[in-house]
Amino acid sequence: MKIGLRGGHSPNCKGAMGIIDEQAEVRKIYNEMVPMLQAAGHTVIDCNSNANSVVGELNDGTNKANANNCEMFVSIHMNAAGSPDANGSEVFLYNNGNAVMNQRATSICDKFAQKGFPNRGVKFNTAYHDLNASSMPAMIVETLFCTGIADVDRYRALGPKGIATLIVEGITGKVVSSAPVQLQQTPDSKKGSTATMVCFYRVTDLDKDKVYYFDGFTAHPLNHPDEKKVLNDIYKANNGKDMPEFLWTSKAPWFTRLQNAVERKPQFVIKK
Ligand SMILES: [Zn+2]
Numbered sequence: 019m020k021i022g023l024r025g026g027h028s029p030n031c032k033g034a035m036g037i038i039d040e041q042a043e044v045r046k047i048y049n050e051m052v053p054m055l056q057a058a059g060h061t062v063i064d065c066n067s068n069a070n071s072v073v074g075e076l077n078d079g080t081n082k083a084n085a086n087n088c089e090m091f092v093s094i095h096m097n098a099a100g101s102p103d104a105n106g107s108e109v110f111l112y113n114n115g116n117a118v119m120n121q122r123a124t125s126i127c128d129k130f131a132q133k134g135f136p137n138r139g140v141k142f143n144t145a146y147h148d149l150n151a152s153s154m155p156a157m158i159v160e161t162l163f164c165t166g167i168a169d170v171d172r173y174r175a176l177g178p179k180g181i182a183t184l185i186v187e188g189i190t191g192k193v194v195s196s197a198p199v200q201l202q203q204t205p206d207s208k209k210g211s212t213a214t215m216v217c218f219y220r221v222t223d224l225d226k227d228k229v230y231y232f233d234g235f236t237a238h239p240l241n242h243p244d245e246k247k248v249l250n251d252i253y254k255a256n257n258g259k260d261m262p263e264f265l266w267t268s269k270a271p272w273f274t275r276l277q278n279a280v281e282r283k284p285q286f287v288i289k290k
Contacts, residue, residue, distance in 0.1 A: 019090060019259075021055060021189075022083030023048060024065035024148070026095040026158075028075040031067075034098035036164030043178065044094050047161065050182035051094075052265070058190045059259040063088050080151040090119075091156035092189065093148040096164040105166035106136030110158040112149040113142050119155045126159060126188030133184065134172055135162055159185055216253065218246060218263040219273060229263075230273070235280055237273060 025048030026041065027033035033040035045066070052062050063086040067078030083091040097108070107130035109123035123140040131137040138160075143149060149156050161181055162169035173181065183194045215234040220226060229246050230237045240246050253261040266272045 020061045020063060020086065020088045022063045022065045022079075022086060022088035022091040022152070022154070023051060023055070024067075024079040024083075024091070024093045025049075026093055028067045028069050028078075030070040031072060031075050034096060034164050036096070036098050037102075037167070037170045038096075038164050038173070040096040040098070040164045043164065043173070044096060044161075046178035047094055047182050047185070050179045051186055054182060054186040054194050055190070056260075056263045056265075058186070058192055058194075059262060060190070061260045065091070065093075076147045076151070080148065083156075084151075084153045088154050090189075091148065091152040091154055092185075093156070093158045094185070095158060095160050096162055097160040098165045099163055100165075102165060102167045104163050105169040106138040107131070107162055108138035108141055108160045110141050110143050110146060110149060110160070112144055112156065116155050119157060122189050122191075123157055125191065126157075126185055129184040129188050130161070133176060133180075135169060161185070214253075214257065216261060218250075218261055220263070220265055221268055221271075221273060222265050223267045223269065232273075232276065237277060 025044040027044070029041060029045075033044070048066065052064075055062050063082060065079045065082040065088075067075035069075040069078050079093065080091065097104070097106075107127055109126050111119050111123055114120060120140060127137050127139055146158060148158050162173055164170065176184075186194050215232075217232050219230050219232060219237075220228060221230075229240045231240055231246070231249055232238075240249075250261050264272070
């Protein structure tokens with residue numbers, strides 16, 4: 019699925035300022051969500067904005083989602099209230115007409131509740147820009163209250179990654195693995211389906227835009243975005259989803275581990 023993802027607000031047009039800064043913290047959650055969604059086989063379209071007005075950042079988000087024909091738009095926020103005792107999570111949808119979105123939203127609320135956040139439930143609102151200006155099913159995830167003492171305590175305990183995990187698991191219906199490398203298997207619909215060990219990866223601290231294609235044996239640097247597109251198109255035609263893409267850093271050189279593992283000679287040969 020192609021997901022338009024927006025970490026609410028812009029560094030130049032902040033959201034709520036509570037005990038913590040909504041915009042800065044939500045951007046951390048966004049950054050954790052992207053590789054989790056990609057590892058689950060989804061494509062993430064960055065719908066963030068650096069605009070310096072509310073209208074500008076709202077339009078940037080939905081325009082990017084619409085222009086990229088995203089299949090779902092997800093806008094991440096933190097709530098705010100005058101009282102430090104207001105706490106909890108809620109998810110807004112445009113209306114209750116989409117059973118799949120209802121289920122995802124309910125699941126997100128349930129997952130937050132399991133971590134102690136009061137469940138404020140799924141709500142419907144046709145007035146919110148993110149919900150009415152997006153041309154695909156959309157949700158606004160109000161993760162927690164940045165003004166709430168108990169919520170912020172829970173946030174600090176879980177960290178942005180913990181919050182990202184709850185949202186991603188709610189959206190995908192799958193458990194997010196904590197393993198750093200998540201290579202995927204083709205849908206197990208028929209007996210004898212084989213594991214596909216191919217992926218894209220980037221080494222973000224060396225060159226965040228340089229994409230490598232790992233064909234199961236060797237990594238190939240790509241020189242043009244269309245090269246990635248054609249490889250992904252073929253993969254998608256065969257597998258029904260995008261090729262997984264991993265973001266690694268040279269400090270934890272998983273690409274080296276991967277290459278070493280596939281190049282090592284087999285040690286045991288099983289004879290029949
Ligand atoms: Zn907000």
